[in-house]
Amino acid sequence: MSMQGFIRSDGRKGIRNQVVVAYLVECAHHVAREIAWPNRDQAHVIGFPGCFPNEYAQKMMERLCTHPNVGAVLLVSLGCESFNRMQLEKIVRDSGRPVETLVIQKTGGTLSAIKRGQAFVMQAIADLADTPRVPLDLSDLIVGTVCGGSDGTSGISGNPATGRAFDRLVAAGATCIFEETGELIGCEDIMSSRAATPELSVELRASVEKAARYYAALGFGSFASGNADGGLSTIEEKSMGAYAKSGASPISGLIKPGDIPTKGGLYLMDVVPDGPVQFGFPNISDNAEIVEMMASGAHMTIFVTGRGSVVGSAISPVIKVAANPEMYDRLHEDMDINAGRIISGDADIDAVGNEIVAMVESVAAGQPTKSEQLGHQEFILTYKTFEPIGPACLPA
Structure with missing residues (x-):
């Protein structure tokens, strides 16, 4: 294109x-x-x-x-x-x-x-x-992904399909960012094994352990009643689904909000504040994380949802991927991609992953997403505190 x-x-x-x-x-x-x-x-x-x-x-x-x-x-x-x-x-x-x-x-x-x-x-x-x-190429793009309103379908359709799309985008030279260390608890071993360097492996594991400590201090975590109503049972199960959207590419670095990657690859964004708990729940809504990825240069965000979400964003487009086929039928006017076809047997993960990549190209070329057409421009920015990343977080 x-x-x-x-x-x-x-x-x-x-x-x-x-x-x-x-x-x-x-x-x-x-x-x-x-x-x-x-x-x-x-x-x-x-x-x-x-x-x-x-x-x-x-x-x-x-x-x-x-x-x-x-x-x-x-x-x-x-x-x-x-x-x-x-x-x-x-x-x-x-x-x-x-x-x-x-x-x-x-x-x-x-x-x-x-x-x-x-x-x-x-x-x-x-x-x-x-x-x-x-001229604009895929290698010029920074693409983020979040998942919100997750249910039991998110981890078997929308998130894996987004992971396949990320693999294709990374292979084409794009920069891809996945986030929410608080929803990666239980995935430390498999995630750190994908690190580009041993030093980065240590940093990836430490970021998830920090999130676990933070939520323990708060007395609650990133598992909501709506997740349980949607068929998820534990934070570990939710984490495995959220982790799937990162794909299988090597992880090139760990960044914090506002850090802009200098070259293509796959990056984990640590959105949990550093230091003692001061400002409460670190991801008050999915839009807060979208804003943080935009601050790190994301041109657009792929948003996977199982239970449904209608939000978009100021500044950068949001591509909605519906994981649940029944939800897609109800909220199709807000959804860009129907990954629920994987569950109904009408498509496989690779096919939907390719559809997401095609949508990324179309949006980069100027096609508005559903949330843009509907005028969604949600934006949230609150108090947090972060320490600078160290040299081990961004391998040469």
Whole structure:
């Protein structure tokens, strides 16, 4: 398939050309939403609701506002929050993107800020029409995957098919990211045996052990009542299904949110915070993990669901893979791929894996996903803390 991307000053290529309207505290959320609304197909709202500063949130916003799918940025500040808006604006401007900071307390209030912000968005959209396009290959792509609303079918249809797709994408030079160390408990041995180096094997195992300690301190884990209602029995059973979406390729590295892989391969993302439990449940929803993979450069996310989910994402498209054939029949208007055909005997894992790869190519070429067509732009960013990865996490 012939694909073209939007070239950015750092050499990365985007598959979309969005204007980001970013609120820097919850007090500015409404104004940001109203600014984007008239042009919501191309203007996407993201933001950090907290007033107290957080290094993780700062890094995430910097990565997201300079994501290859982003062409211009409007920062919306109330004015008295502790977010370092000047640093964020400088990073965006240094990336070559048009950027403006709108401080509501200095602009005259809600209506005045909305009017000024909408003028910026309209001008940015007009200017972005001239963004240079260049050939795009699978090796230019970063693709993430999550599974949510899992049931007993997820681990035998949707996740294995996504794993086959990941194997094909990695072989073509793409960068693929799977996540949720809290849902890999019980898979430490088989996962670490796939590490590219002995040192990385140790790091992979340690990331899952950290997740187990974190959840033990919380008193609960990543196994919900909805999973049990869907036929799953234990976190180990859920973990095996979640692990299947990583495929069988060697694991090239371990990253944390906001770390951008420098070359193709398969990467595990550790989303469980470092240090003592401070901020509660680390994956408050699937959208939080989608946001973290976007911060690491994911152009799109493959979302496998058995019980059903209707969410999408700001900035980057979400491809929905239905694992359960009955759920697909009920929610087909939100699903892109019917992996439930594996269970009904109408397709095998390889066939659906190939269908997912074809969908990745189509979305990269500009085809909207179902969640994009429906206008889904969910976004969640909360407090976390992470230590930098060590040299063993990214083998040369």
